[in-house]
Amino acid sequence: MLLYYGGEEVWMFNGSTEAARTLATKLDHLFHTVRPRDGGEYSHEEVAAALRDSGGPTISATYIWQLRKGLRDNPTKRHLEALAGFFGVPPAYFFDQAAAERIDAELELLNALRDTSVRQIALRASGLSPKSLNAITEMVERVRELEGLPDATKGA
Amino acid sequence: MSAVPFRRLRRSLKSKVDALPLPTPFSIQALCELVAAERRRPIRLMPMARGVEVCGLWVALDETDLIFYEQTTTSHHQQHIILHELSHLLCNHYHSGAPEPDQWRYLLPDLDQGMVRRVLGRTAYTEIEEQEAELLASLIQQRARRLAPLQVAAETNALTGRIKTLLDWSGSGGPERPS
Numbered sequence: 001m002l003l004y005y006g007g008e009e010v011w012m013f014n015g016s017t018e019a020a021r022t023l024a025t026k027l028d029h030l031f032h033t034v035r036p037r038d039g040g041e042y043s044h045e046e047v048a049a050a051l052r053d054s055g056g057p058t059i060s061a062t063y064i065w066q067l068r069k070g071l072r073d074n075p076t077k078r079h080l081e082a083l084a085g086f087f088g089v090p091p092a093y094f095f096d097q098a099a100a101e102r103i104d105a106e107l108e109l110l111n112a113l114r115d116t117s118v119r120q121i122a123l124r125a126s127g128l129s130p131k132s133l134n135a136i137t138e139m140v141e142r143v144r145e146l147e148g149l150p151d152a153t154k155g156a
Numbered sequence: 157m158s159a160v161p162f163r164r165l166r167r168s169l170k171s172k173v174d175a176l177p178l179p180t181p182f183s184i185q186a187l188c189e190l191v192a193a194e195r196r197r198p199i200r201l202m203p204m205a206r207g208v209e210v211c212g213l214w215v216a217l218d219e220t221d222l223i224f225y226e227q228t229t230t231s232h233h234q235q236h237i238i239l240h241e242l243s244h245l246l247c248n249h250y251h252s253g254a255p256e257p258d259q260w261r262y263l264l265p266d267l268d269q270g271m272v273r274r275v276l277g278r279t280a281y282t283e284i285e286e287q288e289a290e291l292l293a294s295l296i297q298q299r300a301r302r303l304a305p306l307q308v309a310a311e312t313n314a315l316t317g318r319i320k321t322l323l324d325w326s327g328s329g330g331p332e333r334p335s
Binding site: 035037085087089090099102103110113114118119120123128129132135136140142143 | 209212213215216222224241265266267268270272276286289
């Protein structure tokens with residue numbers, strides 16, 4: 001639910017623990033999935049510093065951690081946009097279920113591609129549905145098996 | 157497709173088909189082996205179990221080319237799918253040069269491409285290359301039919317058998333690696 005509070009748009013997740021959990025789950029998912037090529041997850045400090053350096057809203061590392069754990073549920077719209085921007089997903093990821101489903105399918109494929117020796121993928125379909133993206137992800141998982149890589153879905 | 161007029165594209169692909177050493181009797185497996193030998197990169201045929209919108213997929217690995225194809229369709233269609241993916245190889249749709257900035261956008265349109273590059277640093281395919289591969293696949297099939305007009309019917313049956321063999325590859329520790 002979008003409310004206006006003190007002149008600023010505030011996303012109210014506190015009316016619904018389900019929504020707060022969803023926000024926390026999604027943010028946690030972004031931390032897990034969007035990792036730099038040769039590194040582990042971004043730290044909360046790195047994210048806060050990157051947002052500060054790019055002229056975005058000031059969000060403390062602690063606050064990001066609290067959002068991720070579901071301990072806080074009152075981010076502003078600017079906070080969510082900044083976090084989405086950092087992780088390279090559209091802000092709709094946080095509040096539009098259909099968009100979130102599609103983006104999750106893309107993130108899953110991205111994660112499956114990580115560390116494989118896949119250089120290119122060519123396919124005949126375009127404008128892929130989440131279902132088709134999942135099918136491609138499954139094929140990339142078979143590539144991971146061929147290459148003896150651990151299952152990408154079993155954590156970092 | 158606006159970059160190259162269709163007729164000119166067809167002409168240039170036709171010369172590619174004419175230069176191609178088609179195996180006799182024609183089989184998709186033998187053709188894959190010829191192409192693999194020429195490129196000095198093994199090609200693996202990987203049947204896909206489920207029917208989804210994606211019926212064929214070429215995945216270029218560092219050392220190997222994988223061709224995934226829909227197996228729950230007619231043998232003729234399977235052959236065309238494999239030929240389409242093989243045509244990507246024949247058209248040299250893999251460039252080893254610097255990756256273009258937005259090449260994964262095709263597969264991952266919602267994700268920021270800068271982020272995708274940070275995570276992967278790799279490339280994907282364009283519409284023009286898809287159409288080129290599709291056209292070349294059709295031309296190879298036409299030439300295969302012309303070369304052995306009487307063989308085609310018999311081969312359709314034989315092909316079914318061969319495809320079955322291909323399917324068995326994956327069941328017994330992965331497909332064979334044509335060398």
